Amino acid sequence: SVICTDKTGTLTRNEMTAVRLVLAGFEITVSGAGYAPDGGFHINGVNIDPAAIAGFEDLARCALLCNDARIHHDAAGNWMLTGDPTEGALMTLAHKAGMEPSGAAPQWPRIDAIPFESERQYMVTLNHDHGGRHLLFLKGAPERVFALCKTQSGGAAIDLDYWEAAVTRAAQAGERVLALAQAPWTENRQDIEVSDVIPRFELLGLVGIIDPPREEAIAAVAECHSAGVRVKMVTGDHAITAAAIGSQLGLVSGRTLTGDAIENLDDSALREHALTTDIFARATPEHKLRLITALQSQGHLVAMTGDGVNDAPALKAADIGVAMGQKGTDAAREASDLVLTDDNFATIASAIREGRVVYDNIKKSLMHMLPTNGGEAGVILLAIFAGLPLPVTAGQILWVNTVTSVTLALALAFEPAERGVMTLAPRPPGEPLITQALGLRILFVIVLMVAATFAIFNWELQRGSSLETARTAAVNMIVVCELFYLFNVRHFTAHAFRLETLRGNPAVLLVSGILIVLQLAFTYTAPMHHLFKSVALDIHSWAAILSLGLLLFLCVEAEKTFLRIARIDRL
Numbered sequence: 001s002v003i004c005t006d007k008t009g010t011l012t013r014n015e016m017t018a019v020r021l022v023l024a025g026f027e028i029t030v031s032g033a034g035y036a037p038d039g040g041f042h043i044n045g046v047n048i049d050p051a052a053i054a055g056f057e058d059l060a061r062c063a064l065l066c067n068d069a070r071i072h073h074d075a076a077g078n079w080m081l082t083g084d085p086t087e088g089a090l091m092t093l094a095h096k097a098g099m100e101p102s103g104a105a106p107q108w109p110r111i112d113a114i115p116f117e118s119e120r121q122y123m124v125t126l127n128h129d130h131g132g133r134h135l136l137f138l139k140g141a142p143e144r145v146f147a148l149c150k151t152q153s154g155g156a157a158i159d160l161d162y163w164e165a166a167v168t169r170a171a172q173a174g175e176r177v178l179a180l181a182q183a184p185w186t187e188n189r190q191d192i193e194v195s196d197v198i199p200r201f202e203l204l205g206l207v208g209i210i211d212p213p214r215e216e217a218i219a220a221v222a223e224c225h226s227a228g229v230r231v232k233m234v235t236g237d238h239a240i241t242a243a244a245i246g247s248q249l250g251l252v253s254g255r256t257l258t259g260d261a262i263e264n265l266d267d268s269a270l271r272e273h274a275l276t277t278d279i280f281a282r283a284t285p286e287h288k289l290r291l292i293t294a295l296q297s298q299g300h301l302v303a304m305t306g307d308g309v310n311d312a313p314a315l316k317a318a319d320i321g322v323a324m325g326q327k328g329t330d331a332a333r334e335a336s337d338l339v340l341t342d343d344n345f346a347t348i349a350s351a352i353r354e355g356r357v358v359y360d361n362i363k364k365s366l367m368h369m370l371p372t373n374g375g376e377a378g379v380i381l382l383a384i385f386a387g388l389p390l391p392v393t394a395g396q397i398l399w400v401n402t403v404t405s406v407t408l409a410l411a412l413a414f415e416p417a418e419r420g421v422m423t424l425a426p427r428p429p430g431e432p433l434i435t436q437a438l439g440l441r442i443l444f445v446i447v448l449m450v451a452a453t454f455a456i457f458n459w460e461l462q463r464g465s466s467l468e469t470a471r472t473a474a475v476n477m478i479v480v481c482e483l484f485y486l487f488n489v490r491h492f493t494a495h496a497f498r499l500e501t502l503r504g505n506p507a508v509l510l511v512s513g514i515l516i517v518l519q520l521a522f523t524y525t526a527p528m529h530h531l532f533k534s535v536a537l538d539i540h541s542w543a544a545i546l547s548l549g550l551l552l553f554l555c556v557e558a559e560k561t562f563l564r565i566a567r568i569d570r571l
Helices: 056-065 084-098 101-105 144-146 161-170 215-226 239-249 259-263 267-276 285-296 307-316 330-335 345-386 394-405 408-414 436-462 467-488 505-524 526-532 540-563
Strands: 002-005 017-023 025-030 042-044 072-074 079-082 110-117 124-130 135-139 149-152 177-183 199-210 230-234 256-258 279-281 300-308 320-324 338-340
Touching: 002 285, 002 345, 017 056, 017 084, 017 161, 056 101, 056 135, 056 177, 056 199, 072 084, 072 239, 072 408, 084 101, 084 177, 084 199, 124 345, 144 149, 144 161, 144 177, 144 199, 144 320, 149 505, 161 177, 161 199, 161 239, 199 526, 215 230, 215 239, 215 345, 230 239, 230 285, 239 256, 239 279, 256 259, 259 279, 259 285, 267 285, 285 300, 285 307, 300 307, 300 345, 307 320, 307 330, 320 330, 338 345, 345 408, 345 436, 345 467, 394 408, 394 505, 394 526, 394 540, 408 467, 408 505, 436 467, 467 505, 505 526
Parallel strands: 002 230, 002 300, 149 199, 230 279, 256 279, 300 320, 320 338
Antiparallel strands: 017 025, 017 199, 025 042, 072 079, 110 124, 124 135, 135 177, 177 199
């Protein structure tokens, strides 16, 4: 009933491109798309030489060196990425600025690094040149980097109002914003610890990176909403960026809950916010775990997507943990119930639809097998308890079960989706497989089948037919009832008086034809006469059998009409 999904690569294309640079006093637009280092730099639509902009070279160098990604040509000569897409966008930006790893990296080799962690929301590398200069390069979430900066490019004190306004502008455009900074480091130490990352940095600038939503994800979110499934985006991005992307996806973006706010909420308050909020920003794996617990405590069945090692507890706690097959870690895949091989949210929506179809077809199979088997048993039991001649023998019942199981019972497995299957609310978690409405349908059909079988059996005896003839007619009556009823159960409550009833599932016509051939063999071939004590039937017997089968079909359709009037769509 709820899907909690990450954003990057699942709801978006995972094709990161740096489109905006903000430096002290300058805002630069970057052209080009994807990981090919093609494009230029513009201010107010005018091409510029970035080398002429104060502080640009330092920012590009930081983007290149505080980075673990690589872009390179594949066998076909196309540019491809190895590593994290966000870092790939920074690497492409550095290439566009004329900085090549083959040149800059040897000039500034890395000595040590603090890798990115969602709890810290930054990455730091320690590099040095060959002249004894050591620098720390920092990139991360703007609010975390701002807190670690004392100055900005040029040496002036950091102007937080300027930088925060720039973050807001970029985030409102749906861009993911990273801040880059640097700081000098003593040459006496060749390592760096988290405790060393204190307010000492010079802010170099901001990079706005866009990752547009997948078109199919937008449609899938709308489909989930129509199916009564809430979609909640849980991302590490800035709240404004998350809201902008969420709005494009069709999520309720007017209210966004950040990780800091989640930490300040107790469990009761979080339960209230979890229901009314669709977008959760700056969220850590711990926040995901609390969110799952809050939703489950209110009776929701929750699917959670994740890709990192730290997501494993949340994937385990969710009713359905969904790991990413492409960007996910082995730990995430092992902790999950499902793996998305394409990392695409639309696949989750398709799985929900297919799951509903499978569940409906299971119920339709039960809806056919239980009353038909119940009708066969009812015929035998009623005859025994009433002291009447058995309408069918044990061998004949075995024949009926054999031919109907290998034909009619298989056809419903191929049944297509019910019309509007993704417009119905999710089933209540505590709903039994055999609901009250389905139980009444089963009893109703059992009564109809028993009545029809005894009617044809007694009618044959009363018109002077032999016991063998009456039993052959009874066997055919049971099979015809099951055949007619098969077309009833193709839809739960929708009427069957439409061409689609015949054409919607080719398997139904195929198995019906096979069953008819088998019954004709049972009725008219000598080997069957010898095995099952059957005899040939005349045209009057078949007219009576088909009339009663049609009557059963019409009675079930009348019951469906009553259910539709009572606004019961599913059994």
